[in-house]
Amino acid sequence: MSELLTCQNLCKRFDSKYALAEVTLTLQRGQIVGLLGPNGSGKTTFIKIINGLLVPTEGSLLINGFTPGVETKRQIAYLPERTYLNSWMKVKDILQFFATFYDNFNMDRAMQMLSDLRIDVGERLKTMSKGTKEKVQLILVMSRDVDLYVLDEPIGGVDPAARDYILHTILSNYNPNSTILISTHLIADIENVLDDVIFLQNGQIALHATVDEIRSQKGKSVDELFREVFRC
Amino acid sequence: MLGKLIAFDLKASARILFPLHAAVLLCTLVGRLMLSVRITEYIPELMLALIFLFYFLLLVATVVISSFYFIYWFYKNLFTDEGYLMHTIPAPSWMHITSKTVGMILWQVIDLAVVVVCIFMLLFSFREFAEAFPQMMKYLSVFFTYYMDLEAWGAIALSVLIFLLSIIVHGLSAFMCIAIGQLFNRHRILAAFIAYIILSIAVSFISSFIMIAVGYDTMGSDTYLRFSYLSELFSSLVLSVIYFIVTNYLISRRLNLE
Incomplete structure (x- = not known):
């Protein structure tokens, strides 16, 4: 195993409030990592910094040895927590967009997943339900061959059956050298696929451990531990 | 990458701007035809005034939309939800700015050319x-x-x-x-x-x-x-x-x- 992502004393301040404070961590290759925490704990801020959508106030972040930029964007597949698809496009237009701008986009895999979920490539994104749009977006992201997949709330808006398919898809398409960082509230649903978990609380790391450590040392599931740590 | 971005911006903008300019040209052509065959002499004045007003508004709308479209597109495509897609493709920011600028110049030139052609078509045979x-x-x-x-x-x-x-x-x-x-x-x-x-x-x-x-x-x-x-x-x-x-x-x- 080798390091894929490292950050040192990463801070992000909005006005006077710290959204992230002194986050120092390392992600290894070949892992599925859960980024867990309540609303406003800094998960999305952290993810946006990884994707170069926000610039950190202090500290450093390196992916494959590069600071976020053109080189890292090529090697990260990012699923934001919102719909970023142009509503006037058809599914085939957005497929073409991905094929044009990402040289590691696998069109065959995308077509296969779309047909498995019975999504018509001729359909306009405008007429799709929110859940279907999320599925399309996830398919686009998982059809790229990259080092790091960053999924922000990937299963929040889809039904449980599609959720199973999506988790299965994530696992079956996942290259052993790649790392998947998943942020979610639905811990119980994904707990079984995670190798590592990071608990974020008020912009700081409350815990970074492997799922096995949590189970053997604390004698609890990740879900139980989460409810305990973040009890309101 | 810059070429791909320009192609994308042109394709996106053509959705609105192409039909608009095509409509203006078509209306002008019809107008020229009406003037040439002197059909205008048989149309009531009020009707003629309304037709002219409609045409004039279409022309103004086309010019206004053409000049503001890329400013709107720059904002919408880069700073709203679509920005999450655009800023995560492997393209440096100067390419985004250049691409939008090129698209804007091209459409402004087309727009000016269309307006000039229309005016000349109506004034002269x-x-x-x-x-x-x-x-x-x-x-x-x-x-x-x-x-x-x-x-x-x-x-x-x-x-x-x-x-x-x-x-x-x-x-x-x-x-x-x-x-x-x-x-x-x-x-x-x-x-x-x-x-x-x-x-x-x-x-x-x-x-x-x-x-x-x-x-x-x-x-x-x-x-x-x-x-x-x-x-x-x-x-x-x-x-x-x-x-x-x-x-x-x-x-x-x-x-x-x-």
Whole structure:
């Protein structure tokens, strides 16, 4: 195993409030990592910094040895927590967009997943339900061959059956050298696929451990531990 | 990558701008036909006035939409939800700005060409135009050689250059103001407008200061014309470069998507 992502004393301040404070961590290759925490704990801020959508106030972040930029964007597949698809496009237009701008986009895999979920490539994104749009977006992201997949709330808006398919898809398409960082509230649903978990609380790391450590040392599931740590 | 971005921006903008310009050309063609066969003599005046009003509004709308489309597109495509897609493709920010600028220039030129063609089509029949063209060139040439010691084509080239630069400088100033507006966590569009107003005041203040400093009011009319042409050219170039650099800095180092 080798390091894929490292950050040192990463801070992000909005006005006077710290959204992230002194986050120092390392992600290894070949892992599925859960980024867990309540609303406003800094998960999305952290993810946006990884994707170069926000610039950190202090500290450093390196992916494959590069600071976020053109080189890292090529090697990260990012699923934001919102719909970023142009509503006037058809599914085939957005497929073409991905094929044009990402040289590691696998069109065959995308077509296969779309047909498995019975999504018509001729359909306009405008007429799709929110859940279907999320599925399309996830398919686009998982059809790229990259080092790091960053999924922000990937299963929040889809039904449980599609959720199973999506988790299965994530696992079956996942290259052993790649790392998947998943942020979610639905811990119980994904707990079984995670190798590592990071608990974020008020912009700081409350815990970074492997799922096995949590189970053997604390004698609890990740879900139980989460409810305990973040009890309101 | 830049070519791909330009192709994408042109395709996206053509969805709105192509049908609009096609409609204007079609209406003009119909109008020319109506004038040629003198059908207008049989149409009631009120009806004719309404047709003309509709045509005029279509023309104005086309010009207005063409000039603002890319400013809107720059904001929507880069700073709303779509920005999450655009800023995560492996393209540096200067390419995004360049691509939008190229699309804007292209459509403004097409727009101007369409409007000129339409006006000429309505004013003259094709035969009349062909007869009048050499005469027009002669007048232009007399005008420009009198003032600038340049042949007409040289002067036209200079005017075209200034026209293109003015599109660029206006577009880039709007782009920069949008990039400033997005720094704010709330009221981003309002902030962009305020930035634009402040910028306009600052630029006109500085330019009048420079004008007074070089003593424009003591110049003769031909010196003044030459001076205003050159200063327009020079200031557009300098401002464009500044706006581009600032916008690029703001997007690459201060991006703040909602």
